[in-house]
Amino acid sequence: MASDRVPVGIHDLTFRTTSLQLTHAELARHTGVPLAKYHQGIGQKAMSIPAPDEDVITMAAHAAAAVVGRHGADRIRTLVFATETSVDQAKAGGLYVHSLLGLPPHIRVVELKQACYGATAALQFATALVHRDPDQQVLVLASDIARYDLDSPGEPTQGAAAAALLVTARPALLEIDTPSGVFTHEVMDFWRPNYRSTALVDGRASIDAYLNALTGTFGDHQARGGAPLHRIRTICYHQPFTRMAHKAHHHLLQQAGLPTVPQDIAAALAPTTTYNEVLGNSYTASLYVALAALLDGPTPLDGETVGLFSYGSGSVAEFLTATVRPGYRDHVRTGAHRAAVTDRRPISYAAYRDLHSGTLPTDGGSHATAAATPGPYRLAGVRDHRRIYEATGPVDAGPATTGRCVAAPGEGGGG
Numbered sequence: 280m281a282s283d284r285v286p287v288g289i290h291d292l293t294f295r296t297t298s299l300q301l302t303h304a305e306l307a308r309h310t311g312v313p314l315a316k317y318h319q320g321i322g323q324k325a326m327s328i329p330a331p332d333e334d335v336i337t338m339a340a341h342a343a344a345a346v347v348g349r350h351g352a353d354r355i356r357t358l359v360f361a362t363e364t365s366v367d368q369a370k371a372g373g374l375y376v377h378s379l380l381g382l383p384p385h386i387r388v389v390e391l392k393q394a395c396y397g398a399t400a401a402l403q404f405a406t407a408l409v410h411r412d413p414d415q416q417v418l419v420l421a422s423d424i425a426r427y428d429l430d431s432p433g434e435p436t437q438g439a440a441a442a443a444l445l446v447t448a449r450p451a452l453l454e455i456d457t458p459s460g461v462f463t464h465e466v467m468d469f470w471r472p473n474y475r476s477t478a479l480v481d482g483r484a485s486i487d488a489y490l491n492a493l494t495g496t497f498g499d500h501q502a503r504g505g506a507p508l509h510r511i512r513t514i515c516y517h518q519p520f521t522r523m524a525h526k527a528h529h530h531l532l533q534q535a536g537l538p539t540v541p542q543d544i545a546a547a548l549a550p551t552t553t554y555n556e557v558l559g560n561s562y563t564a565s566l567y568v569a570l571a572a573l574l575d576g577p578t579p580l581d582g583e584t585v586g587l588f589s590y591g592s593g594s595v596a597e598f599l600t601a602t603v604r605p606g607y608r609d610h611v612r613t614g615a616h617r618a619a620v621t622d623r624r625p626i627s628y629a630a631y632r633d634l635h636s637g638t639l640p641t642d643g644g645s646h647a648t649a650a651a652t653p654g655p656y657r658l659a660g661v662r663d664h665r666r667i668y669e670a671t672g673p674v675d676a677g678p679a680t681t682g683r684c685v686a687a688p689g690e691g692g693g694g
């Protein structure tokens with residue numbers, strides 16, 4: 280089919296996070312854990328913490344509004360909301376985003392879950408839809424808040440972020456290559472039963488499962504004729520904590536019989552970890568935050584092949600490559616990304632513990648949340664078991680590439 284030859288991939292990519300952060304220095308002062316364990320051992324310096332009126336919807340709406348403000352919504356036919364920290368068992372989170380942004384009605388909106396792998400499944404589904412009809416665009420939103428029990432080993436690997444990806448034909452940033460390698464293996468390494476707000480995890484088993492899945496996906500990728508390792512310029516790994524990417528790259532090189540010099544591994548991965556080491560784990564958004572960091576970095580990647588390793592506990596994983604489009608730097612959103620990271624307000628350990636323990640009332644009454652976020656969308660409260668969201672200010676869509684527009688909340692914006 281002619282449409283199979285049209286390059287399809289990521290036309291725009293951006294992320295947003297919460298307005299608060301807890302630094303690992305502040306955490307270490309109270310836990311008594313040596314700071315070096317956080318900074319070097321797991322490779323984390325800070326983690327995003329949601330304010331009472333922030334959640335996966337407000338973060339995703341903020342990221343999506345920037346994309347829609349730049350490109351308009353006229354050609355978006357599908358919105359896939361990938362999350363493993365959903366706010367409703369039935370209703371897709373993307374419907375709240377659809378309403379907050381005033382998107383047109385002729386869009387199919389669904390939610391997708393498979394732990395941290397969900398967004399990659401969404402990207403592949405989106406790619407297939409666009410190959411079927413290259414005039415259509417798909418908005419993929421990946422939004423998660425990683426929460427573990429207080430005082431548990433997972434606690435320092437919490438975090439939050441939402442990534443928005445516009446998938447189109449003839450993309451400006453990256454063309455998604457074929458083939459990809461996939462791997463599924465049922466394992467209880469990390470899970471969250473419906474009645475829990477914090478994840479359960481077998482830490483060591485999860486690291487083994489991740490590495491096992493890397494072997495499985497890369498083997499499948501190679502067996503199907505994927506780009507050989509020497510042709511892949513850099514690999515973005517899913518980063519539950521950034522040292523995990525180092526473990527993964529070491530594992531891949533070792534299996535390929537290549538040298539595993541720690542300094543070389545650190546140098547190869549550094550451009551992919553700059554955001555995640557201060558945001559923390561954002562589950563299914565994490566890989567795409569790593570990709571944003573790579574594209575925002577100083578090294579030109581025009582025409583290069585980059586690898587993406589997506590791992591979702593439980594487990595499903597995929598290794599794919601993408602070709603960076605010439606001129607991609609004219610389309611990246613470095614300023615907005617740096618602002619998202621640096622504008623967060625540091626909070627005390629005591630304030631963090633209060634926020635961690637806070638839950639939305641479930642009595643069906645009317646409850647307002649404290650107005651805290653400076654972001655353009657907020658969770659105003661709950662009433663009759665319904666979440667009430669509101670738009671509070673304009674969203675800057677960022678510098679123009681294919682046309683610029685500052686989208687007023689509730690308006691899709693033109694492109």
Ligand code: CAA
Nearest residue numbers: 313315316319320321432433436482483485486489519592
């Ligand atoms: N200075 C420097 N390094 C130090 C140190 C110090 N003072 N003290 C300890 N370290 C090092 C350790 O040697 C260790 O390094 P290695 O792994 O290279 O050996 C590292 O710090 C961590 O130390 P521990 O293993 O003792 O840490 P821990 O028991 O507290 O748990 C963890 C670590 C298992 C990752 C835990 O944080 C956890 O359970 N996290 C959540 C699960 C997770 O993220 N799993 C990743 C794979 S699953 C996935 O990817 C999906 C997902 O998003 C969840």
